[in-house]
Amino acid sequence: MSRLLVAVGDSFTEGVGDPHLHYPNAVRGWADRLARQLGRHDPSWRYANLAIRSKFLDQVVTDQLDHAIALEPTHISFFAGGNDLLSLRTDLDGLLQRYEDALARLAGTGARVIVFTAFDIRTTRLLDPLVRRVQAYNVGVRELAGKHGATLVDHASIREFEHPALWAPDRIHMSRPGHKRMAALVADTIGVPHTLRLRDLVPHEPRDWREAARVEARFVRAEVVPLVRRRLRGTYEGDTIRPKWPEPIHPAEGMKRLAARRVSARVDV
Missing domain, CATH: 1.20.5 (Single alpha-helices involved in coiled-coils or other helix-helix interfaces)
Structure with missing residues (x-):
């Protein structure tokens, strides 16, 4: 049976922090890396990525959920709310209620839904207010994942991610090694073999x-x-950006090749 992973969310899932000129939007990211592993494991896997950087939860829901559900995926990854947490006036209870509404819709499709906690970065005291909001958000996500039968990737519990090498200069997005580790973590969580080689982190x-x-x-x-x-x-950067893979592709065909083919098709038009 052909399986389809649809990735929904913001910059975390689009791949910001993992630059690659030969991928759409010039970023790769954990979801694309995971998709490549899925294709290697089973060429029948298909993949779509609707995530766009800087989008708030309500924008993700409005712009991406209907499209994602219409594709009839067997697997859906969902991460949203991180940009809302950056706002000091965020109503966290309201945010989690809207998050649950979206999660319930996705779970209702019968697909395996994969959700994430947000990493509570502790690199500077300037981010202390954000860290407290992130921790409260994570408590809610864990509870909602259990309530709706979602698969939880508990990013915040993997304290290896405290290493600076796993973060981009903005300290908000993962770096290339961070995205690679996340791809391996998700693959392990959903039980898909992978060939990702993770380098040992040099003590900081x-x-x-x-x-x-x-x-x-x-x-x-x-x-x-x-x-x-x-x-x-x-x-916001995402105001002028299109989804990387709006329609399902077969990663086994080679994602750089598929990206080049899509660019060529636009030029021909």
Whole structure:
């Protein structure tokens, strides 16, 4: 029987932090990496990825759920709400209620639904308010996964992800090694063999306080200030981005080849 994985969500699932020029939107990410493993394990696997960076939960629900359900997937990955958590005024109870409504719809399809906790990054005291919201969100996601029979990938419990090498410079998105580890984690969770080779992480040596202060200042200038400015303007990267794989593909055919074919088809049109 042909199986179909449809990935739904935001930048976490689109693959931001794992750049690759030969993939749609110039990013690869854990979901594409997982899809390649699925295709190697069984060429009949199909895959679609509807996720778009910077989308809030309600946008994911409005723009992606109907499309995902219409594809009649056997497996659905669902992660949304992370961008809502970045807002200080987020109503967490309301967010989790809307999350549950979406999860119930997906579970009602009969597909195997895969959900994730969000990693509570602890790299700077500036993110302490975010960490507390993330932890509360994770408690809710764990409870809702159990209630609706979803498969939980408990990202927050894998403390290996505290290693800086697994995170992009913005400290919000995973890096290439982080996405690779997530692909392996999801494959292991759903019981699909994979050939992903994960390098050992070199022990992280803490910086002295002067260097730590310089790094923190650079982080604030390069990442925090631009993020705040974008949110104040109400402009987001995802406003002009299309889904990477809106219609199912067979990853076994080679995803770079399929991406090049899609670009060629657009040029011909």
